[in-house]
Amino acid sequence: MTTKDKPRVSVIGLGSMGYGMAQSLARVGFPVTGYDARPEVVEKFAAEHGTGAASLAEAAADAEIIVLVVVNADQTQQVLLGEGGLLGSAKPDAVIVSCATMAPERARALAGLVAASGRHYVDAPISGGAVRAAEGALTMLVSGPPAALDRARPVLDALSAKLYLLGDEAGIGASFKIVNQLLAGVHIAAASEAIVFAKRLGLDIDRVYEVITASAGNSWMFENRIPHVLEGDYTPRSAVEIFTKDLGIIADISRSEKFATPIASSALQMFLMTAAAGMGKDDDASVARLYAQIAGIELPGSPNSPTKD
């Protein structure tokens, strides 16, 4: 596919994920328009990578594919259906690629509204963090009608290193993502509990990291997050509030589906306590700081206080 053949893409939401994704699309030759509620971010994107839009309507005007990289279901709905929203301005057959993590039921409802307007909805939650977003190397958990997937495919390919096509309707991608988040959230909380427990037992926690990452107690999250604790660096790579949100979605589903999730529920409480202690915007490994603070244990880079208010 030459640049000339590439569909015009708009990316809505130029946060740490969206900016990198828009950048990845521009780098491989897609004509990309970026929109964000913060004009200075739009200007930066326009100066460095593509075209900026001053409104959702302007972003939607010529786009074949519109990628939504906002925080949650409510923001996604607002961008689609709120005042000046995309469903009032997008081309009649535009494909909406929706990346926020949300309850499967919300994804299905939004897909229904988009389809009723004549446009097409692709359920496409992402994982991998800001660095991979900027490299076009995300994991994408995608579902949607085959015709819409076909049209979005070049964009999905450009954004991902691992692209999973999981089914022909919205909600399936969202379901896979939420199962991943259940595990990821529990593993971060467990890693935090274990490393501070190890410190309480008097162990050298650098050595604990070495031993556990080579043992049956390892997890992707233990291996990835515990270095933040060992370095005492809680600059948010992914914030505590992402998991109060995502484990909160699981808690909602748990009640609505009458399916008990006691382990995820315990993990949610630890993220909520960490946020309550003022660390909601800090790195999610801050759960370890909460355990340390409660038990009066010193971790590297103490004091055990929030990075910011």
Add this chain to the structure above:
Amino acid sequence: MTTKDKPRVSVIGLGSMGYGMAQSLARVGFPVTGYDARPEVVEKFAAEHGTGAASLAEAAADAEIIVLVVVNADQTQQVLLGEGGLLGSAKPDAVIVSCATMAPERARALAGLVAASGRHYVDAPISGGAVRAAEGALTMLVSGPPAALDRARPVLDALSAKLYLLGDEAGIGASFKIVNQLLAGVHIAAASEAIVFAKRLGLDIDRVYEVITASAGNSWMFENRIPHVLEGDYTPRSAVEIFTKDLGIIADISRSEKFATPIASSALQMFLMTAAAGMGKDDDASVARLYAQIAGIELPGSPNSPTKD
């Protein structure tokens, strides 16, 4: 080291781990005596691999190194100090290599009793399962006085693929093991919760396994145990009761040290419920069967009933 130079070793406890370990030592030329409370297992070992002993005293008589592969601290103490125990019969300078998972405090206390008798105690919890035990490819988390470690070293090397020497007193190896078990137990419970939750959401759980093992939600335990669920095979590779025991040790330490472990505590409750439902001797992935049973969800190989009473 030639066979002639190798120290005489006795292995006490020829269960699924101990039998394989004794076999591994015999294979590389150690003169090995095996003892177990079940005479038929001792006979089998004597016929296939080494020498059998009819009592602890007989096993201890000529041994330089005595490897204890029993279930817990109480059994270890009984073998050492109970009627006919090793401290009444072992050579004056024998090295006791103790492999059971136990509270660090118990390991320190036993080490003190062994040292008071003139013998030497090596704290050497193991991990890796029966297959690796028989291959001499365990992970060993070892601590103890340097002179005792030096003497035990050829035996430890023959038993392990990964040998961690973690400190110069008993209790450190035990502490590392217990931190690993905290994570391992939580990860099994979380994997069980997540895979049945995924099924409740209507997902293809084989596909969930494929996606999660390539994603940030992965853990060593998810990757290793969920195939048992997918195959509906709950033949015990490692039993539910191992984790009611090991997470129980963590619950004890949690109270005695005043260090809250809410995630491990939730996981312990799930293992206890699984044992209470009659699956204590089944594979630890049976926690998934409990979730399924509670929610009326069918997993592969259902009905969701214990393998045995």
